Amino acid sequence: VGAHVTEAQLAFDRRLVPLDWSADERRASFELTAPLCRTDGVLFGATALSAALMAFETVTQRPALWATVQFVATTAMGATIDLEISRMAEGRRSDQVQLTGRTGDQLLFTALGATATRSDGGIAGLGMTPPAVAPPEACERLGGAHRHQGRVGHQLISEFREATLLNPDPARPGHMAMWGRVLESATTTSAKLGFLADMVPIASCRAAGVDGAGSSIDNTLRIVGLEDTEWVLIELDGQVAAGGYGHGITHLWTPDGRLLATGSQSAKLFSIAEFMARQAG
Amino acid sequence: VGAHVTEAQLAFDRRLVPLDWSADERRASFELTAPLCRTDGVLFGATALSAALMAFETVTQRPALWATVQFVATTAMGATIDLEISRMAEGRRSDQVQLTGRTGDQLLFTALGATATRSDGGIAGLGMTPPAVAPPEACERLGGAHRHQGRVGHQLISEFREATLLNPDPARPGHMAMWGRVLESATTTSAKLGFLADMVPIASCRAAGVDGAGSSIDNTLRIVGLEDTEWVLIELDGQVAAGGYGHGITHLWTPDGRLLATGSQSAKLFSIAEFMARQAG
Numbered sequence: 001v002g003a004h005v006t007e008a009q010l011a012f013d014r015r016l017v018p019l020d021w022s023a024d025e026r027r028a029s030f031e032l033t034a035p036l037c038r039t040d041g042v043l044f045g046a047t048a049l050s051a052a053l054m055a056f057e058t059v060t061q062r063p064a065l066w067a068t069v070q071f072v073a074t075t076a077m078g079a080t081i082d083l084e085i086s087r088m089a090e091g092r093r094s095d096q097v098q099l100t101g102r103t104g105d106q107l108l109f110t111a112l113g114a115t116a117t118r119s120d121g122g123i124a125g126l127g128m129t130p131p132a133v134a135p136p137e138a139c140e141r142l143g144g145a146h147r148h149q150g151r152v153g154h155q156l157i158s159e160f161r162e163a164t165l166l167n168p169d170p171a172r173p174g175h176m177a178m179w180g181r182v183l184e185s186a187t188t189t190s191a192k193l194g195f196l197a198d199m200v201p202i203a204s205c206r207a208a209g210v211d212g213a214g215s216s217i218d219n220t221l222r223i224v225g226l227e228d229t230e231w232v233l234i235e236l237d238g239q240v241a242a243g244g245y246g247h248g249i250t251h252l253w254t255p256d257g258r259l260l261a262t263g264s265q266s267a268k269l270f271s272i273a274e275f276m277a278r279q280a281g
Numbered sequence: 282v283g284a285h286v287t288e289a290q291l292a293f294d295r296r297l298v299p300l301d302w303s304a305d306e307r308r309a310s311f312e313l314t315a316p317l318c319r320t321d322g323v324l325f326g327a328t329a330l331s332a333a334l335m336a337f338e339t340v341t342q343r344p345a346l347w348a349t350v351q352f353v354a355t356t357a358m359g360a361t362i363d364l365e366i367s368r369m370a371e372g373r374r375s376d377q378v379q380l381t382g383r384t385g386d387q388l389l390f391t392a393l394g395a396t397a398t399r400s401d402g403g404i405a406g407l408g409m410t411p412p413a414v415a416p417p418e419a420c421e422r423l424g425g426a427h428r429h430q431g432r433v434g435h436q437l438i439s440e441f442r443e444a445t446l447l448n449p450d451p452a453r454p455g456h457m458a459m460w461g462r463v464l465e466s467a468t469t470t471s472a473k474l475g476f477l478a479d480m481v482p483i484a485s486c487r488a489a490g491v492d493g494a495g496s497s498i499d500n501t502l503r504i505v506g507l508e509d510t511e512w513v514l515i516e517l518d519g520q521v522a523a524g525g526y527g528h529g530i531t532h533l534w535t536p537d538g539r540l541l542a543t544g545s546q547s548a549k550l551f552s553i554a555e556f557m558a559r560q561a562g
Contacts, residue, residue, distance in 0.1 A: 118524020127455025174408025243399020
């Protein structure tokens with residue numbers, strides 16, 4: 001792996017999704033362990049994004065710039081997921097890459113992406129400002145009960161707290177924020193940001209005034225910089241819900257207002273009430 | 282093509298990118314004519330997105346929900362571009378699709394996407410509000426000189442005007458808007474929205490206080506609804522520029538404030554000054 005990645009970042013990524021690389025360096029696999037699943041024991045979408053970002057960086061030896069993952073099928077805890085990476089174009093400063101994730105013959109997800117060596121003197125500037133929110137210590141953990149009761153799910157290695165907006169804007173009903181952290185570590189990698197960026201569907205429901213979530217159809221993440229921070233401020237904007245599907249965006253910030261990444265997702269939405277009724281029936 | 286597409290929409294799409302379908306219905310091709318190019322005579326990125334959206338809708342007979350196009354290589358006016366579409370998953374309400382665009386053996390672009398039949402009673406709501414802008418008649422055409430002098434480029438069938446923001450927000454330096462139209466027609470299709478959604482890099486430069494543009498690395502579009510309108514309000518937010526690369530988002534609105542689509546892009550940025558120097562030297 002290239003000089004851009006520190007030993008601490010490599011160690012962080014290995015703990016998050018332990019990829020087992022084959023000799024040809026275009027194939028890797030990992031076991032779908034409990035922390036890489038949703039609480040219902042199937043592949044957590046953000047795991048696929050994290051693994052794709054990690055694989056793209058390893059093969060190209062450049063930091064990730066962007067990745068989109070398309071979710072095609074899911075699989076259950078214990079499965080071995082095989083990644084196959086293709087480099088479609090190699091540029092002087094950036095590479096275009098693709099990846100498939102399969103278990104056996106079943107395609108689970110496909111990812112497209114780019115990695116890029118940033119230039120020191122390149123055009124630089126920030127177009128947005130982070131929201132004012134209460135600090136993590138003052139915010140309540142989401143799904144708090146899972147922590148100690150559940151033995152399956154990303155909450156085994158991550159934590160999310162709803163971050164109260166101090167200046168909510170009535171013109172943005174889908175605007176909300178969370179504090180998130182992974183592995184209780186301050187090391188930041190592209191894969192860590194990917195692991196935190198699967199929360200948009202909740203905000204798309206919020207835009208419609210509904211307490212709900214969604215099944216992600218895709219997950220797109222665009223990396224800005226990898227500033228170390230334990231807590232990441234996950235700003236969410238549910239843009240719209242229409243006909244049962246929703247679109248939305250996310251901005252990931254350091255607590256002191258540096259932009260780490262931006263993302264977007266589409267999802268099939270459901271209300272918590274619908275979800276509970278389905279579980280019961 | 283499914284019942285969701287009207288005759289007017291089919292006719293519009295056929296005029297925009299005349300796809301020639303093969304007998305097996307998984308392959309189509311089109312000629313890269315002058316209006317489907319940039320002014321320098323190579324493939325216009327938005328053409329690839331439009332063609333992908335059209336192809337996804339034709340093969341699945343459902344309206345597009347989302348598409349991401351990865352740009353791998355380009356080609357010159359006159360080339361024949363061959364599309365190959367794969368349906369990866371067929372659901373009750375939505376399909377997951379992929380597509381490649383090649384000229385000869387050369388891969389030009391890959392697209393991932395989904396199409397979805399919307400449900401009438403589904404979760405629905407809007408999370409954002411459109412910006413207040415001057416009407417198209419009061420706004421100046423961008424690249425006005427091209428119209429009559431240039432014989433190559435998308436301006437042969439489209440028009441863009443910078444739409445002055447009436448209430449600019451100093452906290453959003455990358456926030457800007459344009460009016461856009463295609464073929465001087467009020468018919469709206471997914472492909473038309475795709476053709477208008479390649480403007481984000483300009484806003485990413487603006488976020489950095491630079492008058493510039495960029496080479497798109499990808500183009501992601503998420504469709505909300507297909508309301509007929511000649512003029513489309515293209516709201517742009519340059520989110521960030523860092524190390525010479527930029528990320529940004531777009532919202533496409535009808536003039537009366539209905540959301541048609543949202544999008545995002547990453548690009549390699551350059552200033553107009555750099556571009557002129559390169560042309561000269």
